[in-house]
Amino acid sequence: MSSSVPDPAALAQSIKEWGRELGFQQVGITGVDLAEHEAHLQRWLDQGYQGEMDYMAAHGTKRSRPDELVPGTLRVISLRMDYLPGDTGMAEQLAQAEKAYVSRYALGRDYHKLIRKRLQQLAERIQQVIGPFGFRAFVDSAPVLEKAVAQQAGLGWIGKNTLVLNRKAGSWFFLGELFVDIALPVDEPVTRDHCGSCHACLDICPTEAFVGERVLDARRCISYLTIELKGPIPVELRSKVGNRVFGCDDCQIVCPWNRFARPTEQPDFQPRHNLDNAELATLFRWSEEEFLSRTEGSPLRRTGYERWLRNLAVGLGNAPSSIPVLEALEARREHPSELVREHVEWALAQHRLRSGA
Secondary structure (H helix, E strand, O other): OOEOOOOHHHHHHHHHHHHHHOOOOEEEEEOOOOHHHHHHHHHHHHOOOOOOOHHHOOOHHHHOOHHHHOOOOOEEEEEEEEOOOOOOOHHHHHHOOOEOEEOHHHOOOOHHHHHHHHHHHHHHHHHHHHOOOOEEEEOOOOOOOHHHHHHHOOOOEEOOOOOEEEOOOEOOEEEEEEEEOEOOOOOOOOOOOOOOOOOHHHHHOOOOOEEEOOEEOHHHOHHHHHHHOOOOOOHHHHHHHOOEEEOOOHHHHOOHHHHHOOOOOOHHHOOOOOOOOOEHHHHHOOOHHHHHHHOOOOHHHHHHHHHHHHHHHHHHHHOOOOHHHHHHHHOOOOOOOHHHHHHHHHHHHHHHHHHOO
């Protein structure tokens, strides 16, 4: 049963103001028709580009039909929160092959809880004004086409790198959604593609994961390989991964629109445990206890310790040969995990090849 309000336009304006007060940089409202995006998703799934991410197909049309996922939904409130933690020397760090590169979104605390809490507070604020209403908050936590929702809510357009781009903020931001049963006025979608003839993001991808504009083969994407993939990283892609041990930002780093991105105002998104300047060998020496302690409340927990070591072994295999690098690898040759041992042996073999041994 939908909630009716005497002045939906005034409420929509208030929601946007409350959202900004809660730390969101932008708030937009859209309806529930995502038919065009649904067709794009189905074509992508039909090609098998999702790899092991079975959850992308597991919920049928619920992902692209908000009113099927949450019956009674009339509108989706889409919210943007910037996360770039200032000047973290991304290109410089990538160029230092002995350093570990962690995607900028994962340097600080896990965004899920922070944003979900703010969405709950926004819902409670609405409830104070109009009384009880139906809502559900989502932060990358359910089958929601969040980029499609953001585009239709006017937050930006979907760029050639498949990310939402905003002319005033680039792409360094998180998205959150509030499904509501209130017939609010909707915002104008961003229908113009402001990428123009630029294809810097497609050209820079280390593994050539883009098979076309706005089409990503996740099976070749470094973010997928280092975070989602459960087993071994394909041998033919390991040297291309470089020193990226959790995610990849290359297609964002080169995007011209990101010159407009502003540093986050959220202290929780600032780097922790020196992760923006850590040596691969140092991280590889973390015990499982240290990993669990230092990644508490962090997105890095998602990989688990075994895959964390797998990723670091690949990075060490791509790093210049040095005593710390070789000693770190040798120390893990007898690791109980077959997955870790395989990647350690590959890494040591790379060093032998480069030395001519």
